[in-house]
Amino acid sequence: MLAFIIRRLAQSVLVMLFVALIAFIVFRYVGDPITAMVGVETRLEDQEIMRERLGLNDPVIVQFLRFIGNAMRGEFGISYRLQQPVTELILSRLPATLELAFASATIALVFGLVLGVYTALRPRSFGSAIIMAASLVGVSLPTFLIGIALIYIFAVELGWFPSFGRGQVVDLGSWRTGLLTESGIRSIILPAITLSLFQLTLIMRLVRAEMLEVLRTEYIRFAKARGLTQRAINFGHALKNTLVPVITITGLQLGSVIAFAIVTETVFQWPGVGSLFIVSVQVVDVPVMAAYLMFIALVFVLINLIVDILYYVVDPRLRVDGGGAGK
Amino acid sequence: MTEPLLSVRNLAVEFPTRHGILTAVQDISFDIMPGEVLGMVGESGAGKSMTGAAIIGLIEPPGRIARGEIWLRDQRIDNLPPEKMRKIRGRHIGMIFQDPLTSLNPLYRISDQLIETIRTHLPVSRDEARKRAVKLLDDVGIPDASRRIDDYPHQFSGGMRQRVVIALALCAGPELVIADEPTTALDVSVQAQIIEVMKELCAEHGAAIMLVTHDMGVIAEAADRVAVMYAGRLAEIGPVRDVIKDARHPYSQGLMGAIPRLGESLERLVHIPGSMPRLNAVPPGCPFNPRCPKVFDKCRTHRPATSEIEPGRRAACWLYPGVTEA
Structure with missing residues (x-):
C-alpha cells in the first residue's frame, strides 16, 4: 500500500514537471510579454531594461529551472494586467471556484446516484423513461445555453434567484465564503445547477449501466437464491459493486468541474479562477495563464491519486498484501 | 410411506418471445423425498436448470410458470408473493450455482456473506452466526476456517470457493438444495471431492439434493434416483x-x-x-x-x-x- 502510494506520487511529480514544461513554453513563447505589458510610447531602451530585469534574456534552461523553482515555492510572477502576485490573485479567487465546484459536484453525485439507481431498479417504469429522456437533453445541451436558459427562467421571469455574482460574502480568515449568507446561497444555486447538469447526467447514466450489469451477475442471483432481502441485494451487494467504476469517473469529473467552470463562471459572472483565466487570456496575461495551467494540472493529479487510493478501500482484490492468508 | 418433501405437478415454464411462446419445461411431475438425492440429466436446453429455477422461484422475466403446481411439504410455493418466497429461499430451499468464481460477491468477506445469510433467516446474534459459519466452513473442508473466514473470495481457489458456496447454500439449514451443475466449472480432480462434500453435508443436515448435471458419472456416483429430461x-x-x-x-x-467404460476398447465414442x-x-x-x-x-x-x-x-x-x- 505504502509502496503503491509512493510510486503514484513519483508519477504525479513527473506529470507535474511535464505540465510545468508546457506552462513554461507557453509563458516564454506565446507573444512577447514585454509588448503586452507596456504601452506604445515606452522607449525601446526601457523595454530592454524590463526584459533584463524579468530575466527574459537568460538561457532557456536557466529560465525553466527558475520557473520550476519559483513554482515550487508557489511563485508564478506578477500579473501583467493587475501588477499583483499571481499566486495571491489565484488564491483570492479560489474559494469562489471551489465552493461552486463543491456545490455542483454534490448535486451531480447525489442526484446522479439516486436517479441512476432508480432507473436501473425500475428500468421499465414511466419515471425511468422520463428521466432517461431528460438526461439526453442534459448531455447534449451546451453549458452556456443551460445557464442562459436558467437565468432567463429563474432570474428574469420568476425572479427567484439572482442572475449573477456571488451575493454577500463573509471572510473566514483567508477564505471568503458565500455559503454563510442567504444571498450567497441563493446566488450559488443557478450556477451550481448549470455546472452540475452535465456531470449529473453522466454519472446517472454510468450508474444505471453499471448497476444493470451488476444485477445480471451470478453473485446477485446467488444472493437472491439465499433469500437475502431485496434491500440488502440492491443497496448492499449491487450498489457496492457498481461504485467501483463510478468512483473513477466521478473523480475525474470533479477535476473537470473545477477546470471547466470557466464557461459557467463567465455566464454567471462568478468571481472565480475561471473568469480570472478568461480575462487573462483576452489580455495575454501569461503568468496567470501559466499558473492556472499548473493549478488545474495539480487538481487533476491530486484527484487521480485520491481515486486510486479509494480503489484500494473499495476493492479488496487490489490489496495484494492485505487481508489475511492469501493463497 | 413418508410424505414427499417437494412435489412438482404438471409444471410448465414458458418464455414469451416475439416469435411466439417458447415452452422450456412442459408438463413435468416428480417428487423428492426428504434426504433423497435426485439427479436431473439431459442435454443443454433440455429444461433441467429451468426446472430448478422454477422450484426456487428465480426464473428470469419474461419467463414464467405457465401451468402446474410446486408444493413444499404442504405449502404451495409456485404462486407465493415475492416476500414470502424470499423467506423460503435459503431457509427451506438452497441453491448452488455452476461457477464458483462468479457466485461470490468479490467485495465482501466470506464471513460477511455467511453471517448476512444466516441472520437474514435465523434469529441469532452476530457472534452466534459467526460461530455457525466457522463450523460450516470447517465441515465443507476449508482448512483453518476460523482464520480464513475473514478472507475475500479472490483469496480462495476454484474448488475452495465452491466449498464456500456450498456452505452458503446450507448455512440457514434448508431441507432441499438445488445444485445446478455444481462441478461443471471445476477441475476434474476436485469434482469428486466437491460432490462428496456436498453429499456428506446434506446427509448430515438431512437435506435432500436435486442434482442438475449433464454428467452421468456424477449422477451414478451421487444420486438415489435419476430423472432424464429431453426437450423440456x-x-x-x-x-x-x-x-x-x-x-x-x-x-x-x-x-x-x-x-465410455474403462476396459472396453472402442473405435469411436x-x-x-x-x-x-x-x-x-x-x-x-x-x-x-x-x-x-x-x-x-x-x-x-x-x-x-x-x-x-x-x-x-x-x-x-x-x-x-x-x-x-x-
Missing part, C-alpha cells in the same frame, strides 16, 4: 441403478450407452445421432421420434405422457403398456 419433458425417472443398468426410454438407453430439437421446433408426437432407433407410427402423431411402467419407474414411451397420451 421428462423422458424417464427411476432409481439410479435401474435406469443405468436397464434404461427404458430409448433416449436414456442412448445416454447410458454413450458412457458412442453417440445418439441427430440433435435435440429447438424449443420452437419440437416435432408432434414424441419429441424424440426423429432420433429414435425404435420409432413407429404412433410416436409421430401421439405424445406419450410420463407414466408408470413398473413400481417406482416412469417413462414417456409408447413401447410400454400402460403409457397414456399426454
Whole structure:
C-alpha cells in the first residue's frame, strides 16, 4: 500500500514537471510579454531594461529551472494586467471556484446516484423513461445555453434567484465564503445547477449501466437464491459493486468541474479562477495563464491519486498484501 | 410411506418471445423425498436448470410458470408473493450455482456473506452466526476456517470457493438444495471431492439434493434416483441403478450407452445421432421420434405422457403398456 502510494506520487511529480514544461513554453513563447505589458510610447531602451530585469534574456534552461523553482515555492510572477502576485490573485479567487465546484459536484453525485439507481431498479417504469429522456437533453445541451436558459427562467421571469455574482460574502480568515449568507446561497444555486447538469447526467447514466450489469451477475442471483432481502441485494451487494467504476469517473469529473467552470463562471459572472483565466487570456496575461495551467494540472493529479487510493478501500482484490492468508 | 418433501405437478415454464411462446419445461411431475438425492440429466436446453429455477422461484422475466403446481411439504410455493418466497429461499430451499468464481460477491468477506445469510433467516446474534459459519466452513473442508473466514473470495481457489458456496447454500439449514451443475466449472480432480462434500453435508443436515448435471458419472456416483429430461419433458425417472443398468426410454438407453467404460476398447465414442430439437421446433408426437432407433407410427402423431411402467419407474414411451397420451 505504502509502496503503491509512493510510486503514484513519483508519477504525479513527473506529470507535474511535464505540465510545468508546457506552462513554461507557453509563458516564454506565446507573444512577447514585454509588448503586452507596456504601452506604445515606452522607449525601446526601457523595454530592454524590463526584459533584463524579468530575466527574459537568460538561457532557456536557466529560465525553466527558475520557473520550476519559483513554482515550487508557489511563485508564478506578477500579473501583467493587475501588477499583483499571481499566486495571491489565484488564491483570492479560489474559494469562489471551489465552493461552486463543491456545490455542483454534490448535486451531480447525489442526484446522479439516486436517479441512476432508480432507473436501473425500475428500468421499465414511466419515471425511468422520463428521466432517461431528460438526461439526453442534459448531455447534449451546451453549458452556456443551460445557464442562459436558467437565468432567463429563474432570474428574469420568476425572479427567484439572482442572475449573477456571488451575493454577500463573509471572510473566514483567508477564505471568503458565500455559503454563510442567504444571498450567497441563493446566488450559488443557478450556477451550481448549470455546472452540475452535465456531470449529473453522466454519472446517472454510468450508474444505471453499471448497476444493470451488476444485477445480471451470478453473485446477485446467488444472493437472491439465499433469500437475502431485496434491500440488502440492491443497496448492499449491487450498489457496492457498481461504485467501483463510478468512483473513477466521478473523480475525474470533479477535476473537470473545477477546470471547466470557466464557461459557467463567465455566464454567471462568478468571481472565480475561471473568469480570472478568461480575462487573462483576452489580455495575454501569461503568468496567470501559466499558473492556472499548473493549478488545474495539480487538481487533476491530486484527484487521480485520491481515486486510486479509494480503489484500494473499495476493492479488496487490489490489496495484494492485505487481508489475511492469501493463497 | 413418508410424505414427499417437494412435489412438482404438471409444471410448465414458458418464455414469451416475439416469435411466439417458447415452452422450456412442459408438463413435468416428480417428487423428492426428504434426504433423497435426485439427479436431473439431459442435454443443454433440455429444461433441467429451468426446472430448478422454477422450484426456487428465480426464473428470469419474461419467463414464467405457465401451468402446474410446486408444493413444499404442504405449502404451495409456485404462486407465493415475492416476500414470502424470499423467506423460503435459503431457509427451506438452497441453491448452488455452476461457477464458483462468479457466485461470490468479490467485495465482501466470506464471513460477511455467511453471517448476512444466516441472520437474514435465523434469529441469532452476530457472534452466534459467526460461530455457525466457522463450523460450516470447517465441515465443507476449508482448512483453518476460523482464520480464513475473514478472507475475500479472490483469496480462495476454484474448488475452495465452491466449498464456500456450498456452505452458503446450507448455512440457514434448508431441507432441499438445488445444485445446478455444481462441478461443471471445476477441475476434474476436485469434482469428486466437491460432490462428496456436498453429499456428506446434506446427509448430515438431512437435506435432500436435486442434482442438475449433464454428467452421468456424477449422477451414478451421487444420486438415489435419476430423472432424464429431453426437450423440456421428462423422458424417464427411476432409481439410479435401474435406469443405468436397464434404461427404458430409448433416449436414456442412448445416454447410458454413450458412457465410455474403462476396459472396453472402442473405435469411436458412442453417440445418439441427430440433435435435440429447438424449443420452437419440437416435432408432434414424441419429441424424440426423429432420433429414435425404435420409432413407429404412433410416436409421430401421439405424445406419450410420463407414466408408470413398473413400481417406482416412469417413462414417456409408447413401447410400454400402460403409457397414456399426454
